[in-house]
Amino acid sequence: MMQTALRTLQRPSTPVYGSSACKPYRCRVTRRVQENDDTFTVELTPVSARQHGAFTPGQFNMLYIFGLGEIPISISGDPADPDRLVHTTRAVGAVTRRMATLHEGDVIGVRGPFGTHWPLEDLKGKDIVIVAGGIGLAPLRPALYQLVANRGDYERVVLLYGARTPEDMLYRAELERWRARFDLEVYVTVDRATGDWHGNVGLVTALIPRAPFEPRNAAALLCGPEVMMRYAVQALQKRGVGAAQTWLSLERNMKCGMAMCGHCQFGPHIVCRDGPVFRMDRIQRFFGRWEV
Amino acid sequence: MATKRKPRLAVWKFASCDGCQLSLLDCEDELLAVTGQVEIAYFLEASRAVLEGPYDVSLVEGSITTPGDAERIREIREASKFLVAIGACATAGGIQALRNFADVREFTAAVYAHPEYIDTLKRSSPIAEHVFVDFELRGCPINKYQLVEVISAYLHGRKPNIPTYSVCMECKLRGAPCVMVAAGIACLGPVTQAGCQALCPAYGRGCFGCYGPMETPNTAALTAWWRDQLGMAPAAIQRALRTYNAGSEAFRKESEAYEHAHD
Amino acid sequence: MTEHEPHDRLYVLDRTDLQQLFDALRTRGYTVIAPQIENNVIIYGAVDRVEELPIGWTDVQAGGSYRLARRGDDALFGYTVGPHSWKRFLSPPLRMLWRARKTADGFEFIDDGSPPPRYALVGVRACELAAIQRLDDIYTRGAVIDDDYQARRGAAFIVAVNCGQAGATCFCASLGTGPSVGPGYDLALTELMEGEHRFVVAVGSERGAEVLAELPHRAASEGEIELAEAIVAQAASQMGRTLETAGLQELLYRNVEHPYWDAVAERCLTCGNCTLVCPTCFCFTIEDTTDLTGQIAERWRRTDSCFSTAFSFISSGSIRTSAKARYRQWLTHKLAGWQDQFGNIGCVGCGRCITWCPVGIDLTAEVAALRAEDVGQPPAEPILEMA
Ligand SMILES: Cc1cc2nc3c(=O)[nH]c(=O)nc-3n(C[C@H](O)[C@H](O)[C@H](O)COP(=O)(O)OP(=O)(O)OC[C@H]3O[C@@H](n4cnc5c(N)ncnc54)[C@H](O)[C@@H]3O)c2cc1C
Ligand code: SF4
Ligand code: SF4
Ligand code: SF4
Ligand code: SF4
Ligand code: FES
Numbered sequence: 001m002m003q004t005a006l007r008t009l010q011r012p013s014t015p016v017y018g019s020s021a022c023k024p025y026r027c028r029v030t031r032r033v034q035e036n037d038d039t040f041t042v043e044l045t046p047v048s049a050r051q052h053g054a055f056t057p058g059q060f061n062m063l064y065i066f067g068l069g070e071i072p073i074s075i076s077g078d079p080a081d082p083d084r085l086v087h088t089t090r091a092v093g094a095v096t097r098r099m100a101t102l103h104e105g106d107v108i109g110v111r112g113p114f115g116t117h118w119p120l121e122d123l124k125g126k127d128i129v130i131v132a133g134g135i136g137l138a139p140l141r142p143a144l145y146q147l148v149a150n151r152g153d154y155e156r157v158v159l160l161y162g163a164r165t166p167e168d169m170l171y172r173a174e175l176e177r178w179r180a181r182f183d184l185e186v187y188v189t190v191d192r193a194t195g196d197w198h199g200n201v202g203l204v205t206a207l208i209p210r211a212p213f214e215p216r217n218a219a220a221l222l223c224g225p226e227v228m229m230r231y232a233v234q235a236l237q238k239r240g241v242g243a244a245q246t247w248l249s250l251e252r253n254m255k256c257g258m259a260m261c262g263h264c265q266f267g268p269h270i271v272c273r274d275g276p277v278f279r280m281d282r283i284q285r286f287f288g289r290w291e292v
Numbered sequence: 293m294a295t296k297r298k299p300r301l302a303v304w305k306f307a308s309c310d311g312c313q314l315s316l317l318d319c320e321d322e323l324l325a326v327t328g329q330v331e332i333a334y335f336l337e338a339s340r341a342v343l344e345g346p347y348d349v350s351l352v353e354g355s356i357t358t359p360g361d362a363e364r365i366r367e368i369r370e371a372s373k374f375l376v377a378i379g380a381c382a383t384a385g386g387i388q389a390l391r392n393f394a395d396v397r398e399f400t401a402a403v404y405a406h407p408e409y410i411d412t413l414k415r416s417s418p419i420a421e422h423v424f425v426d427f428e429l430r431g432c433p434i435n436k437y438q439l440v441e442v443i444s445a446y447l448h449g450r451k452p453n454i455p456t457y458s459v460c461m462e463c464k465l466r467g468a469p470c471v472m473v474a475a476g477i478a479c480l481g482p483v484t485q486a487g488c489q490a491l492c493p494a495y496g497r498g499c500f501g502c503y504g505p506m507e508t509p510n511t512a513a514l515t516a517w518w519r520d521q522l523g524m525a526p527a528a529i530q531r532a533l534r535t536y537n538a539g540s541e542a543f544r545k546e547s548e549a550y551e552h553a554h555d
Numbered sequence: 556m557t558e559h560e561p562h563d564r565l566y567v568l569d570r571t572d573l574q575q576l577f578d579a580l581r582t583r584g585y586t587v588i589a590p591q592i593e594n595n596v597i598i599y600g601a602v603d604r605v606e607e608l609p610i611g612w613t614d615v616q617a618g619g620s621y622r623l624a625r626r627g628d629d630a631l632f633g634y635t636v637g638p639h640s641w642k643r644f645l646s647p648p649l650r651m652l653w654r655a656r657k658t659a660d661g662f663e664f665i666d667d668g669s670p671p672p673r674y675a676l677v678g679v680r681a682c683e684l685a686a687i688q689r690l691d692d693i694y695t696r697g698a699v700i701d702d703d704y705q706a707r708r709g710a711a712f713i714v715a716v717n718c719g720q721a722g723a724t725c726f727c728a729s730l731g732t733g734p735s736v737g738p739g740y741d742l743a744l745t746e747l748m749e750g751e752h753r754f755v756v757a758v759g760s761e762r763g764a765e766v767l768a769e770l771p772h773r774a775a776s777e778g779e780i781e782l783a784e785a786i787v788a789q790a791a792s793q794m795g796r797t798l799e800t801a802g803l804q805e806l807l808y809r810n811v812e813h814p815y816w817d818a819v820a821e822r823c824l825t826c827g828n829c830t831l832v833c834p835t836c837f838c839f840t841i842e843d844t845t846d847l848t849g850q851i852a853e854r855w856r857r858t859d860s861c862f863s864t865a866f867s868f869i870s871s872g873s874i875r876t877s878a879k880a881r882y883r884q885w886l887t888h889k890l891a892g893w894q895d896q897f898g899n900i901g902c903v904g905c906g907r908c909i910t911w912c913p914v915g916i917d918l919t920a921e922v923a924a925l926r927a928e929d930v931g932q933p934p935a936e937p938i939l940e941m942a
Binding site for chain 1: 647648649650651652653654655657660661662664666667668669670671693694697698699700701702703706808811812837838839840841843844845849851852853854859861866867868869870871874875876877880884887888891892894895896
């Protein structure tokens with residue numbers, strides 16, 4: 001019997017042809033803000049003028065740190081100002097921790113934008129209820145900017161935001177400004193009160209029953225930990241906000257952002273392509289099901 | 293990396309079979325390649341010198357078998373920022389862990405003329421049983437590319453690309469025909485962690501389990517197949533599980549399940 | 556590749572002239588990849604001569620078992636599929652995507668990739684051609700295109716072979732992907748052993764016609780055409796397995812939390828063999844690295860499997876930690892999710908995952924077991940629809 005040479009896993013010494021799709025473009029950090037202990041915001045400007053960051057609220061970019069890794073991070077800036085790409089990131093692991101040490105002037109790689117968006121264009125004339133937990137406010141901030149800029153197109157706009165402690169709250173100055181507006185309803189709650197906090201204490205989902213909106217004419221936009229969203233969906237349903245009126249943003253492992261690597265699957269959905277923003281009735285069959 | 297001085301790396305040796313000693317020698321070329329980036333100090337098993345720390349990275353090879361070892365590893369831990377246990381000896385107790393299944397005194401009595409002088413712990417235990425280990429690099433011997441990967445990942449603040457899935461994955465990626473399916477040879481690949489590039493299966497032999505249990509080893513299902521489909525005797529199954537990583541939880545338990553089975 | 560109406564005309568190529576096909580392909584700059592024997596298994600690799608094929612051999616397959624056996628004749632393609640599939644050549648398991656150097660302005664890409672090799676794939680079975688088309692859906696029909704795959708695929712010359720026998724783990728007939736090859740080939744052969752050893756040849760593309768024109772060939776007779784059809788019909792009647800596809804997607808969706816998954820998890824080793832031998836599994840991971848100096852960064856793409864826990868890792872931990880969730884992901888993705896994602900069933904019925912599962916887990920049997928115990932699951936919380 002013929003025996004050919006034993007094969008090994010070939011480790012090519014040169015790159016493959018093309019692969020432009022997974023080559024990041026360079027962006028310079030033009031501003032950096034520490035939001036709280038472990039969360040920071042960077043503002044990025046493309047190094048080459050040919051690039052721009054036009055996006056729709058809810059979309060994400062893949063951010064690359066030289067040689068270290070690439071991770072999906074939502075765009076949290078103003079869609080009307082696409083030349084400044086804003087990302088708010090919580091340092092939880094290898095890549096995000098290194099990102100936390102970025103300074104103004106540093107250069108990182110960006111691919112994107114990817115994914116679906118909050119369908120604000122289709123929600124005109126409705127009460128908009130935004131429910132965010134922790135870092136989940138980041139992908140919803142572009143929606144808030146757009147709502148505020150087109151405030152007349154919508155009925156009530158309500159933001160329900162939950163953080164672990166008052167110190168953990170994101171965008172505090174902005175929250176204050178929004179709260180001061182007569183045409184926005186902003187309710188904030190914390191899991192644990194510290195310092196001179198006199199506001200709500202408890203889960204963000206507990207704010208839903210009392211929030212001022214008309215359920216039948218409402219659209220709810222959710223982002224936060226999956227358990228939080230599960231309870232929020234239930235609380236909204238109790239008030240009569242149905243699955244077809246609820247949108248949420250999901251997190252899954254993402255390696256490509258281009259519907260090719262398979263990592264971000266959630267049942268029949270490819271989150272980087274069909275999401276991250278889904279209408280609840282499209283995913284309810286699998287949402288909350290065990291380890292899907 | 294923004295450090296001003298070169299990171300300091302130390303290599304510490306404890307009880308290990310010749311395989312581990314050789315594997316580290318075999319890695320010397322790779323370590324030399326690292327020396328441009330780091331300063332390296334070696335401490336042999338005999339050497340009691342520990343101080344002159346702190347070290348940025350400590351590579352610890354071998355298992356803990358004497359009370360002196362246990363003391364020395366604690367000092368090493370204190371002197372090290374990032375401690376990597378390397379090889380089956382350091383991560384699972386190595387082949388010496390076979391003593392865990394027997395009475396050590398019998399072993400020593402059989403081997404040494406004056407067993408009363410032998411200062412031996414009852415068990416051969418992995419480093420992680422004694423001190424906190426930042427990373428366990430599996431293998432008997434370890435794969436030098438993985439060693440360089442761990443060091444370079446540490447130097448640049450990355451997570452090392454060291455998969456914890458099965459040997460089968462590497463076996464298939466390199467395109468080697470499966471010896472279990474195509475030749476009925478018992479192979480530990482499905483329950484063993486990748487890292488060796490499926491060396492043995494590529495040469496037509498079953499995997500010996502050098503890299504220890506993979507992330508979710510289903511040893512019961514594998515050995516049931518060996519017994520029922522490959523006609524393997526319980527004693528042979530037990531022997532297959534009791535090699536370099538005999539001391540690992542998954543392999544030990546499963547080998548014990550075949551302890552009293554009749555051939 | 557250039558889509559082309561298949562010619563209705565069938566031709567005949569003598570066995571003794573087959574080497575000329577290999578030569579013609581090589582003259583055109585193709586590396587010929589064909590079945591061959593290595594370590595008692597039929598795999599795919601580069602060949603120059605027809606004699607390197609597994610002449611006179613066949614394979615005997617079962618769940619978790621594969622053996623070669625003598626056929627008693629000199630057939631060149633008298634076996635079914637082995638552990639390799641053509642995706643190894645169209646989408647190699649480990650590739651460097653790019654390399655970059657650190658610069659004052661961040662980084663710059665260095666050494667642009669060279670065009671990939673041009674392969675002639677000889678001996679592509681019906682199910683395998685269907686599998687390649689599944690990969691096309693993923694790598695070339697989405698919003699973004701995998702350049703490397705597309706270049707390899709576009710260049711590949713496909714010599715398909717109709718199966719003259721089916722294996723014990725084959726079930727392509729259930730999925731309509733075989734055993735007779737569908738469109739998408741350049742040339743398709745049916746091996747005739749009765750009388751003169753020869754091949755009935757179908758032409759599927761312009762370049763296929765050009766290559767055939769360089770070889771000694773003649774029009775096939777009525778008798779030869781009937782013989783060829785009978786051979787494929789015989790293979791169709793020999794399918795070792797069947798998969799009932801009616802209502803399959805719903806069956807899997809409504810049993811997401813069925814206790815049955817616990818039973819299969821007891822046997823499954825989560826070794827990943829099934830995904831790696833499957834000709835349609837397309838998943839990969841990305842590895843970013845640097846050299847030791849930290850000045851040169853590389854991005855690698857490595858074939859991955861949903862059976863690894865890292866596959867579903869997010870910052871709060873792995874999503875599919877249990878074996879049952881991972882087996883369910885594999886089965887449900889192949890047979891159900893794929894249809895929603897890419898418009899087709901992700902399985903082509905080649906049987907590889909059955910044969911090469913080290914403990915013989917058989918997806919057709921698992922689906923049958925689930926059907927037998929189909930209880931659905933507790934309905935989701937009642938959800939109010941928009942008025
Ligand atoms: C669509 C989307 C939007 C997101 N938006 C934000 C945001 O705005 N702000 C924010 O702070 N976080 C966001 N995340 C989560 C963020 O991507 C993870 O926290 C981050 O990937 C963790 O990387 P790490 O290397 O620091 O963590 P580690 O825990 O060290 O992770 C190690 C490795 O695990 C992998 N990994 C972990 N989580 C993920 C993931 N979700 N996708 C791919 N790989 C992963 C990476 O390969 C990483 O290198 C988002 C996630 C998704 C899917
Ligand atoms: S030879 Fe061993 S390691 Fe390779 S696939 Fe088979 S069982 Fe797995
Ligand atoms: S799932 Fe199994 S039978 Fe179907 S295509 Fe993949 S390997 Fe072949
Ligand atoms: S079965 Fe698993 S490895 Fe295969 S394509 Fe689906 S998710 Fe990827
Ligand atoms: S089904 Fe078989 S091949 Fe697939 S992971 Fe389980 S044991 Fe391995
Ligand atoms: S991130 Fe790769 S498929 Fe979605």
